[in-house]
Amino acid sequence: MALMRRAWVFVIVMAMLVVTALVAARQAPQRGRGPAATAQETDVSANASRMLEEGRRTFRYDTFGDEAFWGDTLKLHAAIAGARNGGVGPGVSPKTALSVGLKVDMDAVPAPVVAGLRAGTVNLDDPANTLALLKANAVVGVTGRFNGDRLQSIGIQCAFCHSTVDDAFMPGIGHRLDGYANRDLNVGAIVALSPDLSAYTKLLAVDEATVKKVLSSWGPGKFDAELNLDGKAFRPDGKPAATLIPAAYGLAGVNLHTWTGGWGGVTYWNAYVANLEMQGRGAFWDPRLTNAKQYPVAARSGFGNKRSSGPDMVTAKLAALEFYQLAIPTPKPKPGSFDTAAATRGQSVFGSKAKCSTCHVPPLFTEPGWNVHKPSEIGIDDFQSERSPDHTYRTAPLRALMSHAKGGFYHDGRFADLRAVVDHYDGFLKLALSDTEKRDLIEYLKSL
Ligand code: HEC
Numbered sequence: 001m002a003l004m005r006r007a008w009v010f011v012i013v014m015a016m017l018v019v020t021a022l023v024a025a026r027q028a029p030q031r032g033r034g035p036a037a038t039a040q041e042t043d044v045s046a047n048a049s050r051m052l053e054e055g056r057r058t059f060r061y062d063t064f065g066d067e068a069f070w071g072d073t074l075k076l077h078a079a080i081a082g083a084r085n086g087g088v089g090p091g092v093s094p095k096t097a098l099s100v101g102l103k104v105d106m107d108a109v110p111a112p113v114v115a116g117l118r119a120g121t122v123n124l125d126d127p128a129n130t131l132a133l134l135k136a137n138a139v140v141g142v143t144g145r146f147n148g149d150r151l152q153s154i155g156i157q158c159a160f161c162h163s164t165v166d167d168a169f170m171p172g173i174g175h176r177l178d179g180y181a182n183r184d185l186n187v188g189a190i191v192a193l194s195p196d197l198s199a200y201t202k203l204l205a206v207d208e209a210t211v212k213k214v215l216s217s218w219g220p221g222k223f224d225a226e227l228n229l230d231g232k233a234f235r236p237d238g239k240p241a242a243t244l245i246p247a248a249y250g251l252a253g254v255n256l257h258t259w260t261g262g263w264g265g266v267t268y269w270n271a272y273v274a275n276l277e278m279q280g281r282g283a284f285w286d287p288r289l290t291n292a293k294q295y296p297v298a299a300r301s302g303f304g305n306k307r308s309s310g311p312d313m314v315t316a317k318l319a320a321l322e323f324y325q326l327a328i329p330t331p332k333p334k335p336g337s338f339d340t341a342a343a344t345r346g347q348s349v350f351g352s353k354a355k356c357s358t359c360h361v362p363p364l365f366t367e368p369g370w371n372v373h374k375p376s377e378i379g380i381d382d383f384q385s386e387r388s389p390d391h392t393y394r395t396a397p398l399r400a401l402m403s404h405a406k407g408g409f410y411h412d413g414r415f416a417d418l419r420a421v422v423d424h425y426d427g428f429l430k431l432a433l434s435d436t437e438k439r440d441l442i443e444y445l446k447s448l
């Protein structure tokens, strides 16, 4: 017995020595070189921080020259300024701006204005104060171009829809949160303020009343990113065709993008939005948009091959813009916002009985690979999937779901809360989940 024990001790000691030697051998070259990085490593790190900064600037502040559309064409700046400040109509007060979901970056608000806001001496009903905020570049995702105190034009950025603030100062005013979906933003109501909607009446070949009806159908947190391609403003059931603004964080590792996925990756979509939605000046190529049957508006407008006159203000920014977006991490759920014990139990429901992880593969929570499905696989209608080149829905990567719970879940918010989502899968996939399993599963979803 004693002999056998000694033999075992010998084996274990030898094994430990071998492991130690192997680890030492692997570390040796690094130790020899010391902490200094190679020239290429230094280059890569410097490039990464340059791209990150440049991309953040583009995401937050770059209009890609789209003032030519939002200002010169739609004349939105005139409606914001109001007649008393050289524009038209009553103007947009800070209170109105906040009520349509625009956000104010408190770090850009000049100190005297912050003091005035605190003291309640800044008149939030006066459009002149909206102009002051614009001049300070404090309205998230909107840039005013001024000549002295006159607002001459206006442009929008990615941050318009894909950033919000943490409400640190008051609701709607706080520090920027890039990548969060602004589910308060009423894009339709803002665009409808424009004194000149003829760009849309011409594009869609409809009258102004129809354009206004469509814009007012969207509501907060929604936008229709394909209306400019297919002209489909309403679904067969009469509901608006707009989709929810998705989160733009936690996208690294996710292959296909947007709710339907068939378009391509992040950089495809960035180029698409900058050129065809925001109407920046650039170049864009997608032969799929010449398909007049699926995309009649795009085909007759030549969107499949756009070359703006003048300098290209989009293409050179795409690399850093994608880099920045992929760098935005998924925000962690607030401590205490879910029940940890239930979430742990829910994790095993997610991975086994509920079959969620067959599509939402952890830790990406979408499939590695071609991450899309037919509508029949998830038990919903094909209206939105038919608008995409691949006729699919993308497996939504489940990330910080509660930070974009407002407006509901799925592309059109058809499920008001996570319970409704789980009930849908339970029925459609015949999962026969118990009430406790459903509750645990929901706590797990809240923890992601
Ligand atoms: C007017 C609002 C609006 C603006 C401005 C906007 N987006 Fe979006 N974005 C959306 C909507 C709505 C979708 C969903 C589109 C769909 O699925 O059809 C989307 C989708 C995305 C996605 C896909 C997210 C995912 O889950 O895969 C990315 C990435 C994105 N936008 C980046 C940008 C960038 C970068 C800009 C600036 C160049 C930008 N967006 C400007 C509304 C907007």
Ligand code: HEC
Binding pocket: 259, 260, 350, 354, 355, 356, 357, 358, 359, 360, 372, 373, 377, 378, 393, 394, 395, 396, 398, 401, 408, 409, 410, 411, 412, 421, 422, 425, 426, 441, 445
């Ligand atoms: C067959 C693949 C598949 C399975 C299985 C599946 N999902 Fe999904 N899931 C999807 C797709 C595709 C979407 C996007 C639907 C849309 O865009 O309308 C989605 C969307 C969601 C959303 C909405 C995300 C958002 O941002 O709005 C949640 C939450 C979700 N799934 C949870 C689950 C849970 C929980 C399970 C298991 C009970 C599950 N899914 C099973 C494919 C799947």
